[in-house]
Amino acid sequence: MENKKELRNWLDAFGLDHPLVIAGPCSAETEEQVLKIAHQLKDTDATVLRAGIWKPRTRPGNFEGVGALGLKWLQKAKEETGMLTTTEVANPHHVELALKHDVDILWIGARTTVSPFIIQEIADALKGTDKPVLIKNPVNPDLALWLGAVERMYTADIKNLGVIHRGFSSYEKSKYRNNPEWQIAIELQNKFPDLPLILDPSHIAGRRDIIFDLCQTALDLNFDGLMVETHWDPDNAWSDAKQQITPETLVQIMKDLKIRKEVSESEDYQNKLQNLRAKIDIADNQLIELLAKRMKISEDIGHVKKSQNVAILQTKRWNEILGKMVLEGEQVGLSEEFVLKLFKAVHQESINHQQTILDN
Numbered sequence: 001m002e003n004k005k006e007l008r009n010w011l012d013a014f015g016l017d018h019p020l021v022i023a024g025p026c027s028a029e030t031e032e033q034v035l036k037i038a039h040q041l042k043d044t045d046a047t048v049l050r051a052g053i054w055k056p057r058t059r060p061g062n063f064e065g066v067g068a069l070g071l072k073w074l075q076k077a078k079e080e081t082g083m084l085t086t087t088e089v090a091n092p093h094h095v096e097l098a099l100k101h102d103v104d105i106l107w108i109g110a111r112t113t114v115s116p117f118i119i120q121e122i123a124d125a126l127k128g129t130d131k132p133v134l135i136k137n138p139v140n141p142d143l144a145l146w147l148g149a150v151e152r153m154y155t156a157d158i159k160n161l162g163v164i165h166r167g168f169s170s171y172e173k174s175k176y177r178n179n180p181e182w183q184i185a186i187e188l189q190n191k192f193p194d195l196p197l198i199l200d201p202s203h204i205a206g207r208r209d210i211i212f213d214l215c216q217t218a219l220d221l222n223f224d225g226l227m228v229e230t231h232w233d234p235d236n237a238w239s240d241a242k243q244q245i246t247p248e249t250l251v252q253i254m255k256d257l258k259i260r261k262e263v264s265e266s267e268d269y270q271n272k273l274q275n276l277r278a279k280i281d282i283a284d285n286q287l288i289e290l291l292a293k294r295m296k297i298s299e300d301i302g303h304v305k306k307s308q309n310v311a312i313l314q315t316k317r318w319n320e321i322l323g324k325m326v327l328e329g330e331q332v333g334l335s336e337e338f339v340l341k342l343f344k345a346v347h348q349e350s351i352n353h354q355q356t357i358l359d360n
């Protein structure tokens, strides 16, 4: 599969002057709930109403969705409000029911994207549909697996495609429910600049208070749309209560977001950018040279260790460096997260250099 301008035709056809907004509850709960939220959303920037009908839950015993009955509620919501509808499909049976009830856009969840077998079954069931299909990233940070799922759809002649970035699971606790790992979305855009890319801030955040910041970051990274879990009574939602926002909050978020263009033709802008980028190029060269110099010193240490038959990893020294660098980084405005990531990578490379010396 190659990047093609046509990949974004379905999105361009909406003719929006703002990012695509998909909003609605995590789960369809009752007919009343679906219709009420649809009416509250219809006059906002939201074009598409979302609601989970079948909910994959981490552990059994939680609300697992209302099932096919909810598709009728979505249909009714569409008739009454004119909003398009979308829901998650996780097997060919879901696909059949969703198509029968004329759901406009289908999405594939993170737990499904991890399995090429299921993805292939869903692609076969969807073969040739002109409905847009949006594929969430797999739960693990694996770009190839994500793109593999997109390719399986494309090969099944599903040409209206998009991807949803919902963050990645990790064992370590962080402020996110799922780590954004923005780098993966940046790499994806590099490979497929015209494949519509939508952020799901709700599943990355797992809480309400950082949804706006995540949306702004996404727009700063040229995302094409947002899928935001929205409920008229979030605290009493049957699933994901902590991360859902009200339609009023969604309206406020859309008002406050700064929507930026990808390029500017202004001469002044071009000149300034060129100058500053020349400075960045110099700094990058210095960085590379400095890193190479540090590795040479590490190699010298490798020779000294070899002569005394001493192990490469020196935990005490390494922890001292990490602690010191985090503090120094803080003083010059570098985040702890960045300094740790950077120095862990430097340390790994340093160990690799010493290894070639000690093992030869």
Ligand SMILES: C=C(O[C@@H]1C=C(C(=O)O)C=C[C@H]1O)C(=O)O
Pocket (backbone or CB within 6 Å): 298, 301, 312, 313, 314, 315, 317, 318, 321, 346, 347, 350, 351, 354
């Ligand atoms: C360079 C050394 O070897 C390893 C690499 C380190 C580094 O690159 O800073 C630090 C400690 C060791 O784990 C060393 O022992 O000083």
